[in-house]
Amino acid sequence: MTEYTVIRVFAERLFDGEHWLTNQLVTFKGQMIESVESATMPTNGEIERLDVLAPGFIDVHVNGGGGALFNHTPTIEALARMVAVHAQFGTVAMMPTLISDDYDVMSQAHHAVCQALEQNMAGILGMHYEGPYLNPIRKGVHNESKLRKPTEGTLSTLLNVSRSGKLMVTLAPEQVPEGFIEWLVSEGAIVCIGHSAASYDQARQAVMSGVRGFTHLFNAMTPLVSREPGVVGAALQTDLPTWCGLIADGHHVHPAAMRVAIAAKGSEHMLLVTDAIQSVGSDEKEMPFLGKKVRRSEGKVTTEDGTLAGSDLDMATAVRNAISLIGRTPAEALQMASLRPAEFLGLEHQFGRIKPGYRASLVALNEDFVVKATWIDGQKVWGSGMA
Known part of the structure; x- marks a missing residue:
């Protein structure tokens, strides 16, 4: 059975492709988004905190x-x-x-x-x-x-x-x-x-x-x-x-x-x-x-x-x-x-939204829309905290 890496990030502001949401916990499982849910801001350092998260x-x-x-x-x-x-x-x-x-x-x-x-x-x-x-x-x-x-x-x-x-x-x-x-x-x-x-x-x-x-x-x-x-x-x-x-x-x-x-x-x-x-x-x-x-x-x-x-x-x-x-x-x-x-x-069911079942290809931005981190298919390819 394939083992998938699970990653969680917390976005103070999240643009899901259609609407702005606040205080959202996003879970990736492998290449895909598994869940998006409202949450309180994490106090530990295990979950990365982001200013703005948007579709890549x-x-x-x-x-x-x-x-x-x-x-x-x-x-x-x-x-x-x-x-x-x-x-x-x-x-x-x-x-x-x-x-x-x-x-x-x-x-x-x-x-x-x-x-x-x-x-x-x-x-x-x-x-x-x-x-x-x-x-x-x-x-x-x-x-x-x-x-x-x-x-x-x-x-x-x-x-x-x-x-x-x-x-x-x-x-x-x-x-x-x-x-x-x-x-x-x-x-x-x-x-x-x-x-x-x-x-x-x-x-x-x-x-x-x-x-x-x-x-x-x-x-x-x-x-x-x-x-x-x-x-x-x-x-x-x-x-x-x-x-x-x-x-x-x-x-x-x-x-x-x-x-x-x-x-x-x-x-x-x-x-x-x-x-x-x-x-x-x-x-x-x-x-x-x-x-x-x-x-x-x-x-x-x-x-x-x-x-x-x-x-x-x-x-x-x-x-x-x-x-x-x-x-x-x-x-x-x-x-x-x-x-x-x-x-x-013709890829609107894979990209362009942050919703369960979509590709975990996302961009983290600051309030001035400067890129702070990028994930492609669930893998962080740019930004702080990279392995």
Whole structure:
């Protein structure tokens, strides 16, 4: 019979994913939450006392961390490094993201993620291919020489991750053949629009074909203007359930634009994402990035010509910014970092709530929402008192 470690923590304030509660004793048994119950504050030192406990953050768009960029080192060791670094900032689960690259790099990355899933590596949910089926007109920092039209026979071998984990594909719908989006959805992919010059009608048709999300809203997509609502206009429609990723670093999107988007769409369909590169959790000021050199300064990373190259953002900072820059409540900000991405991925019965039967993947915060400890599947991976 399997022996499970039992851990108890006491939270003066607990956000269970929907409501704020006070003075709660949470018991983990193995990887799962066993119970959540009201209790008096413990007086002995055996039970850890926390200011704030919340569901851990889920980042569906993370390119690297701690000096490791997944494109540069598409290995299981790089994935472990990314998980360890982002856990410092409350991330308990991620979709490692591969920026447009050659098929051999895509294949190596695919193999590494499949290996991580087979080994039940904590913190890895699957994989996100950001490209290479993007529009050169809206390429952003992506290398134009890596962008191309899809070849189904080759691509089929890179979709196996959807059998054991989650698979995201960001593409420009105007760059792929008719029926391609439906085929990807049938293969288990969560399809998102990004780096696209599509018209509003093209984007709407893609949503009707199965598109579920919009990658880094406002960035690298046709804007909303009076006579042509563009991809942004399609993203903010509410008649069909789609989700929008927001890079809430104050550099990618103006806070006013984010406020307008949430007013139109509702925070329940907004995801906080980082688009983080290897600078997060690293002290480096300059670093290589897809054959270019990027510089980190004042909370952003840019190429020599000033193009944003991913971000220097972590999820805890994104939560704080959602409160301070966008004016969302702490509950909304925490949901946009946990429950909403869980719903987007179809994992809302495992993540995003602190309730019995959910994964014990949690973040302890102070009153200023700075991370003090992180648990992934019942194991403390960051914070004081670690073995």
